[in-house]
Amino acid sequence: MSEPRRVIVVGGGLAGLAASARLAEQGLAVDLFSLVPVKRSHSVCAQGGINACNEVARQQGFSEWMHMDETLYGGDFLADQPPVYEMTHWAPKIIDLLDRMGVPFNRTHEGFRDLRLFGGSLFKRTHFAGATTGQQLLYALDEQVRRAEAGGAVTKYEHWEFLRPILAEVDGATRCVGIVAQDLRTMQVRSFRASAVVIATGGCGLIFGKSTNSVSCTGAAAARCYLAGAWYANGEMIQVHPTAIPGADKCRLMSESARGEGGRVWVPKTKGDTRHPSQIPPAERWYFLEERYPKYGNLVPRDIASREIFDVCVNMGMGIGGENMVYLDLTHKPREELDLKLKGILEIYEKFAGEDPRDVPMKIFPAMHYTMGGLWTTFTPEERAADPVMDRDSGRQRVTGMALGATNTMQTNIPGLYALGEVNFAYHGATRLGANALLSCIFDGLFAGVGIANSARDEAPDPASLAADVFDAPAKQEQDRAEALRARARAGAPDPEVNPYLIAQELGREMTDASTVVKTGERLEQALGKIRELKDRCARATLADASMWTNQNLAFTRGLSDMLRLAEVILAGGIERKESRGSHYRLDYPDRDDANFWKTTIAEYDADADAPRISYRDVIAPMVEPRARTYGKTQSAPEAVRQPETPAPAAS
Amino acid sequence: MPNATSQNGTVEDPAAPGVGRTRTVRFRVKRCDGPGKPSRWESFDVRVAQGEGANILACLQRIAANPVTAEGAKTTPVVWDAGCLEEVCGACTMVVNGRARQACSALIDTLAPNDGDEITLEPMSKFPVVRDLHVDRSRMFHTLKRLKAWAPIDGLYALGPGPREQPARQQERYAYSTCMTCGCCLEACPQFRLEPQPGRWDTAFVGANAIGQTLLFNEHAIAGELAPDRLDEMLAPGGVSDCGNAQNCVKVCPKEIPLTDAIAAIGRAATIHGLKRFFAR
Ligand SMILES: Cc1cc2nc3c(=O)[nH]c(=O)nc-3n(C[C@H](O)[C@H](O)[C@H](O)COP(=O)(O)OP(=O)(O)OC[C@H]3O[C@@H](n4cnc5c(N)ncnc54)[C@H](O)[C@@H]3O)c2cc1C
Ligand code: SF4
Ligand code: SF4
Ligand code: FES
Numbered sequence: 036m037s038e039p040r041r042v043i044v045v046g047g048g049l050a051g052l053a054a055s056a057r058l059a060e061q062g063l064a065v066d067l068f069s070l071v072p073v074k075r076s077h078s079v080c081a082q083g084g085i086n087a088c089n090e091v092a093r094q095q096g097f098s099e100w101m102h103m104d105e106t107l108y109g110g111d112f113l114a115d116q117p118p119v120y121e122m123t124h125w126a127p128k129i130i131d132l133l134d135r136m137g138v139p140f141n142r143t144h145e146g147f148r149d150l151r152l153f154g155g156s157l158f159k160r161t162h163f164a165g166a167t168t169g170q171q172l173l174y175a176l177d178e179q180v181r182r183a184e185a186g187g188a189v190t191k192y193e194h195w196e197f198l199r200p201i202l203a204e205v206d207g208a209t210r211c212v213g214i215v216a217q218d219l220r221t222m223q224v225r226s227f228r229a230s231a232v233v234i235a236t237g238g239c240g241l242i243f244g245k246s247t248n249s250v251s252c253t254g255a256a257a258a259r260c261y262l263a264g265a266w267y268a269n270g271e272m273i274q275v276h277p278t279a280i281p282g283a284d285k286c287r288l289m290s291e292s293a294r295g296e297g298g299r300v301w302v303p304k305t306k307g308d309t310r311h312p313s314q315i316p317p318a319e320r321w322y323f324l325e326e327r328y329p330k331y332g333n334l335v336p337r338d339i340a341s342r343e344i345f346d347v348c349v350n351m352g353m354g355i356g357g358e359n360m361v362y363l364d365l366t367h368k369p370r371e372e373l374d375l376k377l378k379g380i381l382e383i384y385e386k387f388a389g390e391d392p393r394d395v396p397m398k399i400f401p402a403m404h405y406t407m408g409g410l411w412t413t414f415t416p417e418e419r420a421a422d423p424v425m426d427r428d429s430g431r432q433r434v435t436g437m438a439l440g441a442t443n444t445m446q447t448n449i450p451g452l453y454a455l456g457e458v459n460f461a462y463h464g465a466t467r468l469g470a471n472a473l474l475s476c477i478f479d480g481l482f483a484g485v486g487i488a489n490s491a492r493d494e495a496p497d498p499a500s501l502a503a504d505v506f507d508a509p510a511k512q513e514q515d516r517a518e519a520l521r522a523r524a525r526a527g528a529p530d531p532e533v534n535p536y537l538i539a540q541e542l543g544r545e546m547t548d549a550s551t552v553v554k555t556g557e558r559l560e561q562a563l564g565k566i567r568e569l570k571d572r573c574a575r576a577t578l579a580d581a582s583m584w585t586n587q588n589l590a591f592t593r594g595l596s597d598m599l600r601l602a603e604v605i606l607a608g609g610i611e612r613k614e615s616r617g618s619h620y621r622l623d624y625p626d627r628d629d630a631n632f633w634k635t636t637i638a639e640y641d642a643d644a645d646a647p648r649i650s651y652r653d654v655i656a657p658m659v660e661p662r663a664r665t666y667g668k669t670q671s672a673p674e675a676v677r678q679p680e681t682p683a684p685a686a687s
Numbered sequence: 688m689p690n691a692t693s694q695n696g697t698v699e700d701p702a703a704p705g706v707g708r709t710r711t712v713r714f715r716v717k718r719c720d721g722p723g724k725p726s727r728w729e730s731f732d733v734r735v736a737q738g739e740g741a742n743i744l745a746c747l748q749r750i751a752a753n754p755v756t757a758e759g760a761k762t763t764p765v766v767w768d769a770g771c772l773e774e775v776c777g778a779c780t781m782v783v784n785g786r787a788r789q790a791c792s793a794l795i796d797t798l799a800p801n802d803g804d805e806i807t808l809e810p811m812s813k814f815p816v817v818r819d820l821h822v823d824r825s826r827m828f829h830t831l832k833r834l835k836a837w838a839p840i841d842g843l844y845a846l847g848p849g850p851r852e853q854p855a856r857q858q859e860r861y862a863y864s865t866c867m868t869c870g871c872c873l874e875a876c877p878q879f880r881l882e883p884q885p886g887r888w889d890t891a892f893v894g895a896n897a898i899g900q901t902l903l904f905n906e907h908a909i910a911g912e913l914a915p916d917r918l919d920e921m922l923a924p925g926g927v928s929d930c931g932n933a934q935n936c937v938k939v940c941p942k943e944i945p946l947t948d949a950i951a952a953i954g955r956a957a958t959i960h961g962l963k964r965f966f967a968r
Contacts, residue, residue: 060843072828074868075776134849137838137907139861146851165861170775174864178837185832220817249771284745284791285772379865383773386792387740481843527761528753536752579754580763584721585818588751588764 039064040491041498043214043227045197045256046235047073049169049473050456052176053480054233054487059180059188061488066227067180068192068216070251074177077237077249078476081169082290082380084151084161085133085473087126088425091150097158099124099425104659106471109155109336110407110464111617111627112661113269113635115654117416118461121436122478124425129477130162136175139164141376151376152295155336155468166290166379172473194219196590198513199259200232200452203505205496209264211452212498213506215513219590222583224514226506228498230491231451234260235480238406238457242598242605243551244543246403247279247288257410257458258597261604265447267638267647268460269408270601271608274467274618275551276404277340278363278397280388286402287387289363290380291469293397294333296373299364300324300344301396302353312362312396323347330667338466338618339666341401345552348400355398364396401552405472407463407618408608410454411637414461415441416655435657437482442494444486445479451495453487455479460635465617520589524578535576535592538569542595545569546602550609555622559610566606570599570645604638604647611649612636617664629661709736710802712795713757714746716765717809718819726816730757731765735795743790743798743808744769744779766819774941777867780874781820782809787874789941790820811874815883826888827868830897833889834917838910850908863903863949865942872896872936872946878929892929893920895936895946902949905956918953918960927954 042058044051047069055065069076088099102123107114134140134148140162141149150159164171183189201213213228239254240246261267278293278300279286294300301320308315324343325332335343344361348354354361365373365381370393373381384392417438421431437444445461446453456476463471531537549562573596580588614628615621634651641648711732719726733746744767751764767790770776774792783793784807799806814822852860872895873879879894901917904910921927930950937946 057843071770071776071778072824072868074828075770075778077771079776079867080771080773128845131845131848132840132843135838135840135846135909137849137860137904137910139852139857139864142852142854142857144854146853165865167775167865170867171861171864175838178831179840179843181828181832182835182837182839185835249776250769281740283739283741284748287773386774387794389794389796525761526754526763528755534752536748540752579751579761582720582763585766585821587766591751 040230040495041066041228042231042233042487042491043068043229044233044235045214046076046237046456046458047180048076048078048235048237048456049173049176049476050480051233051235052173052180053477054235054455054484055189055480056176056179056183057481057484058488059183061485063188063488063491065183065189066192066229067189068195068197068214070194070196070219072193073180073191074174076173077252078173078473079170080247080249080288081172081473082166082288083153083292083295084163084168084470085130085172086153086160086468086470087130087162087474088123088160089127089130089148089150089162092158092160095158097160098428099126100427100429101158102126102160105156106462106468107464107659108662108664109468110466111664112633112656112659113272113464113616113654114462115635116656116658117435117437118414120434120658121482122462122475124422124436125478125482126474129474129481133172133175133477136179138171138175141165151292152334153469154291154294154334161295161470163292166292166377169473172477176477192216197236197256197259198224199509200263200449201226201506201509202263202449203501208450210450210496212496212501215510217513217517220585222517222586224510224517226510228501228506230495230498231453231487233453233455233487234410234458235455236458239598239601240403240406242542242602243273243403243546244540245282245284245286245547247276247286248404253594253598254406254601255594255597258601260410260447260452260454261638262597262600262640263449264640265449265452266411267408267601267604268411269465269608269636270604270638271550271612271619271636272407272465272617273403273551273605274337274405274407275341275401277337277344277401278399279402279404280384280397281360281400281402282387287383288404289384289397289399291337293363293365293377293380296376297365297368298333299367300333300340300361301364302347302355302361306353307357309356312364313366321353328666328668335666336466336468337404338620341552342620344401359400360398361400362396363399365392366394366396403547403551405467406457407460407465407467408605408636409458409460410447411635412445412447412454412459412461414438414444416657429658431658439482440485440489442486442490445483451490453483455483465619516593517589520578520592521581521586523576524581524588526579529577529579533572533575533577535573535578535588535595538573538576539591539595542566542569542599542602546605550606553620553622554609556610556613559606563603563606563610566599566602570596573599600640607647607649608636608638627664633661709734712746712799713803713805714750715805715807716819718765719810719816721818722815729762732757735799737796741795743783743793743795743806744772746795747790766817766821768821775867777869780811780869780871782811782874783807787811787871787939789869792941811870813874813879813881814870815881824868824870826882826885827870827873827896829885829888830893831900834897834901834904834920835913836900836904838904838907839912840909852908856906860903860906862944863899866896866899866944867942868896869941870896871939871941875935875939877933877935878931890924892925895930895950898927898930898953899944899946899949901953915960918957921953921957922961927957
């Protein structure tokens, strides 16, 4: 028997692990690359849960079709619909599979899987394992990949960094045939050949400085694909989570499950009330989400909650003690119940804020959380008859999903280069519903893995047949890039002008200020100017470490340069999208404009200008027509606030 | 127009409003340039504000931006390992003031409340140092492979739901399933020793976390099929009987995993398994 074809998977979060397990099952050899041991990937951070229709919800009127509809509505209709159809219809099967792998899902008295309520839905459709669902799911997939590793099908390259895809002309077309990567311990740079390359490197939170993401979520890997010619779609769509605990190094998430389990958001009705929260009687508290959104209450989607909290704090100056913070209150719930369902996240608060949220309401504020935009990916649509059970609410005869096994499934515009999980732009449109990301990552790996296997086996050229120079030249370029950085190194603190850590801080501050909850064209343009300045400074950045062993200083500075390019994509997309949709809220264009912008933003790298070129593609929407996304809002303000005063400057 | 200064309302520089007085904290860091290189101590002074929520990693970031020792000598940024920053990935484990713990959840306001207070940072001693505070814990992942720490499912296709499970059992498994392979329990264990040679990993003591994982998988309906293989490993040299019952592990586990319960249960199961194996011969 001939050697199996090799596939490279970059990233060992949920998406990369699910893909690796699937590819191994399909008989391919997998080379799995990750900055951190895969079991420590960012996916461990997910707390709340994973969505899927289930029998209880079905009997209460829910269905796979409605899960799809909620996802599209939540995403303000920006997502291509067939992938969302397929994902939501696979969801129950994925939960079953995870269950067989041994995920300790919370159980009902009788031993069935328990469910909780999550944002953007009126049905309980979220499965969870304590308050560490992401950790539990990641471990389950990690175990399956370890099993494949023990069987010889998977080879891990942990503490390795992906530096760029290798492209080659094959039969007159450009294809991805491998990658250049660096061992972050020995600092060895080398090329790897493959029949297909899968990018599953997660989101780009670090571009915003402090976010809820892990330190490896720099976006640099996605930026490197973009710089090599891959399209980056909907970059401006960044989700800001309404409830994070502000901190010095990161903003720790307070999961939406705190609201799902009955958490109430409020501020004192009297501006600047300095009383301890327990001293403020219920009648003197303003539960602004419940008042403004009687139907969804505290469980409105994230962008809306973030904007309302921002409005209450920044525009109305009603934040706690005049600061940018509101209360998230669980103190009315019994301690035992809280411990049973939310222990993990309550401990996080206790640990990092030093107060017990079972006794004292938590203080929270919005923070950058999720990257809806990402590498553009395609698929093969498949029309079929509507399912009488899953699609009973659709009122349709025919539906459109994705063809399983199609070799272009989740392929970027570069053949042979695929993107899975948070790093692609699929599924979540202009904002993501809570507990849909874990689903999309695992679905991507399992579903697209079949097509990728087909492509690697049947379509791709044998990488061994390609000339050595195809691989050596890009490796040499990366080697030179690293050497150039090292050549500028000298011990001690660099001048602030060229200090990579300070440039990164400035990048984070600028992006958070200009391009998160509320944006304007003017402010975004200003930020773009700032990024150009930072790019120039970064090109001259000075290292403090010239070592050829575990040089984190070098990796950081190289990543920063690529992050700056992705920041430009995010800003340029935001400037061009002159409307408000989902997470993208333009004060100067407050309404959704379907006529002009019901479109996917595409950013393509223009190497001569070292800047993105923006264009648009139609959204693929064969099933659901866009409708207004209001979540049943009413006008409401507390009597105490007669006239909103002059906008309060936010704390800096 | 709401101007959008600081939309995440976080505090970066100690001069920001809402933050208390600043103080200088002295970090003593045990450094090492790489395997086989000698160790040395370096001190750094870092400004920290009361109430800004700074942890050890935030201070290491400040040192990276300004790698100058307390004596004014220019040096290189300290190398450390980190991931989640919220004590769930296990990456940032190091020895803080003599005790292994996660640096991301080590708050400066608690550890060094006063001006001039000192914090000592060292790499864990039971794992080979890669550089400075960054150690190589491959051995822990290797052990998981050896223990077949997985459920041998039939494949990834849809085959219906998994086994039903009583909530009490789920709760028990869940506790062990929060183990983040951090190594604190191994650092604290008198029986677990540094073993740089991978060839000796399979005969040296496996340590508490591995015994906890054995229980986790043996308790699951599908993963439990491989229980005999895991118990074989627990009976082999370096298995559960090497535990001296010092109970240090359970005291330092940041996830409060009932490791000594697992040690007792697996000890019993291994004994019974050994007897069965003996009589089946
Ligand atoms: C605090 C928090 C809570 C969340 N809670 C939920 C929830 O309850 N429900 C839900 O559905 N979603 C939740 N999410 C979102 C969800 O966790 C993520 O979207 C998802 O885990 C992303 O998985 P991934 O596989 O795409 O990437 P990740 O898990 O981010 O993994 C990325 C991988 O890529 C590797 N990598 C990155 N760059 C490189 C490079 N250059 N070279 C080599 N390797 C590289 C990393 O090492 C890592 O292995 C949450 C997110 C956060 C931040
Ligand atoms: S009880 Fe056993 S495993 Fe735990 S510290 Fe003591 S010797 Fe080590
Ligand atoms: S058992 Fe506890 S201390 Fe040991 S590795 Fe796991 S989480 Fe860390
Ligand atoms: S960084 Fe993940 S545990 Fe500290």
